[in-house]
Amino acid sequence: MDEGDDIHIGRHLQRRRRLEIVFVAAGLLCLILGMLTLVTLFAEMARQGLPRLGIDFLSRYPSRHAELAGILPAWVGSLAVMVVTAATAVPLGVGAAVYLEEYAPRNLITALIEINLTNLAGMPSIVFGLMALGIFVFEFGLGRNILTAGLTLALLILPIIIVTAREALRTVPDSLREAAFACGASPWQALRDHVVPAAGPGILTGIIIGLARAIGETAPLIALGAVSFVSFLPESPIRGEFPFISFDWLSAPFTALPVQMFNWTTRPDPDFRANAAAAAFVLVAMALAINGLAIWLRHRMRREARW
Amino acid sequence: MVVERRQRDAASASPRLKAAVRDLSFYYDRQRALSDVALPIREHRVTALIGPSGCGKTTLLRCFNRMHDLYPGNRCTGELRLYPDDIDLLSRDVDPIAVRMRIAMVFQKPNPFPRSVYENVAYGLRVRGMRSRVVLDERVEQALRSAALWDEVKDRLDAPGASLSGGQQQRLCIARALATDPEMVLFDEPTAALDPVATSNIEQLISELRSTVTIVIVTHNMQQAARVSDDTAYMYLGRVVEFGTTDEIFIRPRMKQTEDYITGRFG
Amino acid sequence: MTVVRTWHARRRARERLLESLLMLAALVSVAVTVAIVYVLVAESMAFFDSVGFAEFVADSQWTPLFEDAHYGIGVLLSATLTCTAVALAVALPVGGWIAIYLSEFASPAIRDIAKPLLELLGAVPTIVYGYFALMFVTPLLRYLIPGLPGFNLLSAGIVMGIMIIPYVSSLSEDAMRAVPMALREASCAMGASRLQTALGVVVPSAAAGIASACVLAVSRAMGETMIVAIAAGSQARLGYDPTESAATLTSYIVQVALGDVDQGGIAYRTVFVAGLALMLLTLTMNVASHVLRQRFLRASVR
Numbered sequence: 001m002d003e004g005d006d007i008h009i010g011r012h013l014q015r016r017r018r019l020e021i022v023f024v025a026a027g028l029l030c031l032i033l034g035m036l037t038l039v040t041l042f043a044e045m046a047r048q049g050l051p052r053l054g055i056d057f058l059s060r061y062p063s064r065h066a067e068l069a070g071i072l073p074a075w076v077g078s079l080a081v082m083v084v085t086a087a088t089a090v091p092l093g094v095g096a097a098v099y100l101e102e103y104a105p106r107n108l109i110t111a112l113i114e115i116n117l118t119n120l121a122g123m124p125s126i127v128f129g130l131m132a133l134g135i136f137v138f139e140f141g142l143g144r145n146i147l148t149a150g151l152t153l154a155l156l157i158l159p160i161i162i163v164t165a166r167e168a169l170r171t172v173p174d175s176l177r178e179a180a181f182a183c184g185a186s187p188w189q190a191l192r193d194h195v196v197p198a199a200g201p202g203i204l205t206g207i208i209i210g211l212a213r214a215i216g217e218t219a220p221l222i223a224l225g226a227v228s229f230v231s232f233l234p235e236s237p238i239r240g241e242f243p244f245i246s247f248d249w250l251s252a253p254f255t256a257l258p259v260q261m262f263n264w265t266t267r268p269d270p271d272f273r274a275n276a277a278a279a280a281f282v283l284v285a286m287a288l289a290i291n292g293l294a295i296w297l298r299h300r301m302r303r304e305a306r307w
Numbered sequence: 308m309v310v311e312r313r314q315r316d317a318a319s320a321s322p323r324l325k326a327a328v329r330d331l332s333f334y335y336d337r338q339r340a341l342s343d344v345a346l347p348i349r350e351h352r353v354t355a356l357i358g359p360s361g362c363g364k365t366t367l368l369r370c371f372n373r374m375h376d377l378y379p380g381n382r383c384t385g386e387l388r389l390y391p392d393d394i395d396l397l398s399r400d401v402d403p404i405a406v407r408m409r410i411a412m413v414f415q416k417p418n419p420f421p422r423s424v425y426e427n428v429a430y431g432l433r434v435r436g437m438r439s440r441v442v443l444d445e446r447v448e449q450a451l452r453s454a455a456l457w458d459e460v461k462d463r464l465d466a467p468g469a470s471l472s473g474g475q476q477q478r479l480c481i482a483r484a485l486a487t488d489p490e491m492v493l494f495d496e497p498t499a500a501l502d503p504v505a506t507s508n509i510e511q512l513i514s515e516l517r518s519t520v521t522i523v524i525v526t527h528n529m530q531q532a533a534r535v536s537d538d539t540a541y542m543y544l545g546r547v548v549e550f551g552t553t554d555e556i557f558i559r560p561r562m563k564q565t566e567d568y569i570t571g572r573f574g
Numbered sequence: 575m576t577v578v579r580t581w582h583a584r585r586r587a588r589e590r591l592l593e594s595l596l597m598l599a600a601l602v603s604v605a606v607t608v609a610i611v612y613v614l615v616a617e618s619m620a621f622f623d624s625v626g627f628a629e630f631v632a633d634s635q636w637t638p639l640f641e642d643a644h645y646g647i648g649v650l651l652s653a654t655l656t657c658t659a660v661a662l663a664v665a666l667p668v669g670g671w672i673a674i675y676l677s678e679f680a681s682p683a684i685r686d687i688a689k690p691l692l693e694l695l696g697a698v699p700t701i702v703y704g705y706f707a708l709m710f711v712t713p714l715l716r717y718l719i720p721g722l723p724g725f726n727l728l729s730a731g732i733v734m735g736i737m738i739i740p741y742v743s744s745l746s747e748d749a750m751r752a753v754p755m756a757l758r759e760a761s762c763a764m765g766a767s768r769l770q771t772a773l774g775v776v777v778p779s780a781a782a783g784i785a786s787a788c789v790l791a792v793s794r795a796m797g798e799t800m801i802v803a804i805a806a807g808s809q810a811r812l813g814y815d816p817t818e819s820a821a822t823l824t825s826y827i828v829q830v831a832l833g834d835v836d837q838g839g840i841a842y843r844t845v846f847v848a849g850l851a852l853m854l855l856t857l858t859m860n861v862a863s864h865v866l867r868q869r870f871l872r873a874s875v876r
Binding site for chain 1: 585588592596601604614671676688691693695698704706709710767768770799803804824827828831832845846853857859863
């Protein structure tokens with residue numbers, strides 16, 4: 001190997017190194033671009049919406065006058081819908097996950113359920129809205145209310161909850177199950193006492209992620225026929241007289257925060273767009289807070305993993 | 308034939324028979340793990356199963372409390388009779404949970420539940436529907452005493468089971484197994500994950516327990532088998548090659564193969 | 575003895591009941607799919623009673639709400655495809671690059687911070703993205719491209735692309751990280767640089783997994799509703815120019831759902847027809863993604 005070759009190789013290596021630096025820099029840039037979008041999005045919303053944001057905005061009804069409008073029925077509606085969603089999706093989702101992980105025999109029906117779940121997880125949300133419109137509203141005649149909206153979103157997030165819960169159950173070591181069974185526990189007792197609690201944080205994370213998704217969903221609610229101008233609140237679930245609890249709120253027409261925001265966004269009047277920005281601010285803050293909670297939970301879980 | 312005759316001998320030679328394995332074959336899917344195993348288990352005696360890795364000791368042990376039912380694709384033929392009521396533990400008509408309520412198990416690695424010391428020991432009782440705090444307290448203490456753990460943990464019954472040392476955890480698992488007054492306790496290499504001091508504690512415990520329960524223990528460690536057991540079965544490739552009292556097996560083995568294994572020339 | 579036996583019998587009965595209940599929960603997901611297919615197909619059948627299939631496929635106009643009604647689904651499809659293409663043009667390079675960077679170059683510390691932050695991109699409600707597209711990206715684009723209409727597919731597509739970055743990057747990264755270390759070591763031992771190893775060995779080995787991630791992202795983009803409903807406009811227009819405003823399959827559904835269209839009429843049924851088309855599109859994509867993923871998993875086991 002003569003000197004010329006050495007220099008040649010040296011140059012070659014130098015070029016390679018430079019190329020690598022450029023590549024890594026570009027990779028970082030892409031990453032920063034993504035982060036920057038997030039920051040811009042938040043800043044933009046803060047700039048436009050913060051002036052509107054205040055206790056009044058949270059405690060007022062919508063109005064024809066942008067400055068007087070608020071999101072009280074919207075966030076109360078969102079909350080009510082979320083209650084129905086959680087009450088439906090959590091038992092169904094966790095139950096299905098437990099069945100598929102712990103009971104399901106390897107047969108055709110199980111395979112069918114598995115394929116179906118993958119498929120359902122990828123279904124656009126608006127299709128769920130159309131399904132709810134056809135089944136809940138037209139076939140069952142349940143009406144366009146909080147109950148149907150909550151059920152629709154529950155079905156929408158069902159695959160998310162099932163998939164994460166199954167992953168969590170899978171991380172529970174067999175030694176725990178065996179220990180329980182060797183004590184004479186029945187399958188149900190082993191699950192209730194040991195396996196599900198051990199998978200608890202993971203299952204909870206899935207539930208939180210699912211609910212975070214549901215709270216921002218707009219399309220299915222619009223397809224379902226959410227009203228965007230509601231000037232009253234659903235009836236209180238607690239009453240002064242016997243039996244003290246009422247479920248009338250379930251059948252109340254509703255609006256939800258994202259629907260309200262959509263309504264404001266599509267208005268040409270720039271004043272209303274400021275309202276939309278303020279509503280978006282609330283929405284993003286909620287979504288990020290909920291997701292942040294999930295991420296934190298997952299992080300903590302990884303640290304405290306016992307096995 | 309030899310094995311069968313000895314079975315009868317062992318059965319007649321005092322302590323009564325607690326269980327008897329007959330013509331037991333076991334399959335993981337297609338793969339045969341046990342072939343025509345026959346083995347008597349004497350009451351209030353410690354029976355050791357020894358043999359090289361993969362010989363089927365653990366598979367045989369896990370037949371006793373139907374652990375294999377937990378996983379699909381397992382299949383077995385033959386009988387495993389439990390006395391004095393003379394039922395076939397492997398029969399489809401016998402509820403595996405009913406079996407596990409009578410026959411407890413201690414695993415290779417200590418596997419306490421992620422709960423307090425107290426709740427670990429009380430779990431088997433709770434599963435059986437026992438609610439009375441007074442009775443639970445009493446039984447938990449009794450079990451912990453039997454497992455020689457009471458003095459070490461009596462002041463921290465509410466501490467998580469995982470906070471104990473490895474040896475203590477294994478004794479906790481033994482207490483958990485004993486709390487429900489089982490007729491038999493199965494030990495699957497109970498000291499494999501422990502240091503020598505903890506090991507000797509557990510061995511002593513096993514020797515003491517034989518006065519109250521019948522014990523079957525799987526072990527890799529021949530000295531351990533010699534120290535704790537009354538009867539020994541040497542297994543190889545899914546068969547019981549030789550069975551006899553521990554003295555017979557270790558001092559005058561009949562089969563060349565057994566002798567080779569015991570003297571460390573093989574395995 | 576009998577007491578014990580009835581006790582066990584009662585326990586067994588309870589166990590069976592609970593197992594059936596859990597199975598029922600698992601079957602709900604199947605019922606949902608059946609319901610979706612039933613609704614979409616039944617309403618579409620009613621639609622095809624009055625509209626010929628040839629017209630549906632070939633007509634170059636989509637005007638169900640007008641006096642002179644035309645039902646050419648190709649119009650809505652063209653907008654959906656255009657918008658998806660724009661989204662991919664953003665998400666593929668950015669997401670792919672991020673994936674390679676995170677998997678092959680980034681320190682674990684950066685990865686631990688970047689991954690959850692990227693996930694947040696996918697956690698922002700899509701309605702907020704729609705607002706962002708209309709109020710921030712469109713004005714920016716109009717500054718760069720004079721004459722761009724206030725509603726356009728370009729802006730919607732770009733924001734949609736940003737939204738699906740985490741789908742591309744996270745799943746692709748998983749695929750690349752699943753490539754065995756031994757392959758990388760072999761490549762480096764031959765004198766290859768990390769970049770050469772990444773592009774020449776890791777990416778090809780993970781190709782099926784990366785493709786699966788991208789196809790899934792495409793499916794997400796096609797089904798995305800609120801961004802296009804807000805930023806892309808509502809005129810149904812056949813064409814593939816991203817600088818135009820046009821209604822997609824999804825934004826058309828929203829448009830009809832918001833207006834007061836006679837229920838049970840043919841115009842109303844078009845919503846379900848559009849939904850069926852959308853479902854078939856995304857279903858195809860999801861199945862393709864699944865098949866690719868299975869292929870990758872099988873290959874990586876070997």
